[in-house]
Amino acid sequence: QSALTQPASVSGSPGQSITLYCTGTSSDVGAYDLVSWYQQVPGKAPRLLTYEGSKRPSGVSNRFSASKSGDTASLTISDLQAEDEAYYHCSSYAGENSWVFGGGTKVTVL
Amino acid sequence: QVKVVESGGGVVQPGRSLRLSCVVSGSRFSEHGMHWVRQAPGKGLQWVAVISYDGYYKTYGDPVKGRFTISRDDSENAVYLQMDNLRGDDSAVYYCATSILGATKDNWGQGTLVTVSA
Numbered sequence A: 001q002s003a004l005t006q007p008a009s010v011s012g013s014p015g016q017s018i019t020l021y022c023t024g025t026s027s028d029v030g031a032y033d034l035v036s037w038y039q040q041v042p043g044k045a046p047r048l049l050t051y052e053g054s055k056r057p058s059g060v061s062n063r064f065s066a067s068k069s070g071d072t073a074s075l076t077i078s079d080l081q082a083e084d085e086a087y088y089h090c091s092s093y094a095g096e097n098s099w100v101f102g103g104g105t106k107v108t109v110l
Numbered sequence B: 001q002v003k004v005v006e007s008g009g010g011v012v013q014p015g016r017s018l019r020l021s022c023v024v025s026g027s028r029f030s031e032h033g034m035h036w037v038r039q040a041p042g043k044g045l046q047w048v049a050v051i052s053y054d055g056y057y058k059t060y061g062d063p064v065k066g067r068f069t070i071s072r073d074d075s076e077n078a079v080y081l082q083m084d085n086l087r088g089d090d091s092a093v094y095y096c097a098t099s100i101l102g103a104t105k106d107n108w109g110q111g112t113l114v115t116v117s118a
Helices: none
Strands: A009-012 A018-023 A035-040 A047-050 A064-069 A072-077 A086-093 A099-101 A105-109 B003-007 B010-012 B018-025 B033-039 B045-051 B058-060 B068-073 B078-083 B092-099 B112-116
Touching (some): A009 A018, A018 A086, A018 A105, A035 A064, A035 A072, A047 A064, A072 A086, A086 B045, B018 B033, B018 B092, B018 B112, B033 B068, B033 B078, B045 B078, B045 B092
Antiparallel strands (some): A018 A072, A035 A047, A035 A086, A086 A099, A086 A105, B033 B092, B045 B058, B092 B112
């Protein structure tokens, strides 16, 4: 159950698009289309943004889109806004009813 | 609207035990699984445990195997985390999350803080 790899920080200007990456292995990200992405404002609980690949829960903006290629999952935030400044965590099913998270990426809006 | 509320955190000495509770409202509780996830200060999220909708399957993260036990009581719409032989690196905010939409953690509580210290 090794943690997924996420860059520590990513930044962008308002209106830009940025992409966050989450790298796993052929035993987790690469094996299943079961990656989720979460947004977390410091001091608050995580909020689900996408799940099972590219699905979005009701109420989540379509500015957030997820995809996967091989062992790497990605989350693209389009039309970056000040309110998007937060930490973003990825998580993947890792087989045998277990899950694994990444270390989180801090997104800064310049 | 689904609401998740954790309780039971506090300060505990190393080697002692603590039991966390999580109550869910607004969902068909007996029809979905439940997760515990923790976050140490300044760190990322770490998956702790999951229990299936029927309580049959219980799985744990490697750091807590053999020390933590997850259980559920559908009559109370509650899930519990019994934490034994606590260590300093168990100090974290513990979150409870539902698994309603599918293979994910969709509704989260605000968390309960556990501090393990002598």
